Each structure stands twice: as structure tokens, then as C-alpha cells.
Amino acid sequence: MSDAHALGRSGEEAAAAYLKKKKFRLVCRGFHFQRGEIDIIAYDRDTLIFVEVKTRRGAEFGPPEESITPFKQRQIRRLAEAYLMLNNLEDVPCRFDILALSPEGKRGYRVHHIPDAF
Numbered sequence: 194m195s196d197a198h199a200l201g202r203s204g205e206e207a208a209a210a211y212l213k214k215k216k217f218r219l220v221c222r223g224f225h226f227q228r229g230e231i232d233i234i235a236y237d238r239d240t241l242i243f244v245e246v247k248t249r250r251g252a253e254f255g256p257p258e259e260s261i262t263p264f265k266q267r268q269i270r271r272l273a274e275a276y277l278m279l280n281n282l283e284d285v286p287c288r289f290d291i292l293a294l295s296p297e298g299k300r301g302y303r304v305h306h307i308p309d310a311f
Contacts, residue, residue, distance in 0.1 A: 204248025205232055207302040208292040215306075217242065226279075229272045233292075241287040243273045245310075248294040248302070257293035258307060266311045 209219060212235050220241075221234040233244040245265070247257035254260070269289060277283050291310040297303040 200248055200250060201246075204294045204302065205246050207248075207294055208244065208246040208304070209233060211292065211304045211306070212244070221276075224272065224276055226272050226275045229268050231269060231272050231276065234276065239286065241277075241282065241285050242290050243269060243276075243287060244290045244292055245269055246292045246294065250296060256305070257295065258291050258305065258310070261291060261310075 205222070209222060212219060212233065217235040217237050219233065219235045222232070224231040224234055231243050232246040233242075235242045235244060245261055247260055249257040249260075266289070273287065273289070277285065277287070288309045289311050291305075291307040293305040293307065294302040295305075
């Protein structure tokens with residue numbers, strides 16, 4: 194496993210723990226459909242949240258959330274539509290959040306949660 198892949202997996206684990214601590218109910222991790230993936234799907238009360246997790250080792254390329262391009266946003270929206278249709282959830286309110294993580298300390302992460310990001 195590459196360093197970037199390991200960092201991403203570690204960031205997703207930290208993101209899931211963060212959401213659980215905030216009382217979100219995790220439904221799915223790593224939802225794959227066709228050629229895309231949604232990192233985390235969870236409920237925040239009655240709202241279904243599609244979460245994109247971005248982890249960066251340092252700030253030299255800017256904050257992690259800046260790497261989520263309009264193309265990536267459209268891709269996540271299409272995947273979310275597929276998830277809603279496949280699970281008969283078209284009438285459930287939903288939103289798109291970003292969890293931007295940066296390493297902090299030896300094993301921790303600083304989490305910047307952006308609700309309703311796009």
C-alpha cells in the first residue's frame with residue numbers, strides 16, 4: 194500500500210470516528226458505484242449526509258478541501274443520486290459535507306468539518 198493510500202485510509206478512519214463522536218449514525222463506508230466512490234454515508238438526525246473525506250500531510254498544496262473540484266462535486270452528486278435510487282430513499286433530505294483532515298501530533302488529526310459544502 195502506498196503512503197498516500199495509507200494516509201487516505203487513516204484519514205477515513207479518523208473521519209468515521211469523528212462523526213460517531215458527533216452522534217452521526219454511519220450507514221456506509223466506501224460506497225462504490227460504476228467508477229466512483231462516496232467515502233462515508235451517515236445520518237445526522239433525519240438528514241442523510243454524503244461525506245467526502247480529504248486528508249493532506251502538509252499545507253504545501255493548500256488546504257485539503259480545496260482539492261474537491263467542481264468535477265468531483267458533480268461526481269459525488271451523481272453517486273448520491275444512484276445511492277438514493279438504489280435504496281428507495283429519494284424523499285429523504287440529504288446534504289453534502291466535507292471532512293478535511295490534517296495530521297496533528299503523533300497519531301491524531303485536525304478535522305475541519307464543512308457541513309452543506311456544495
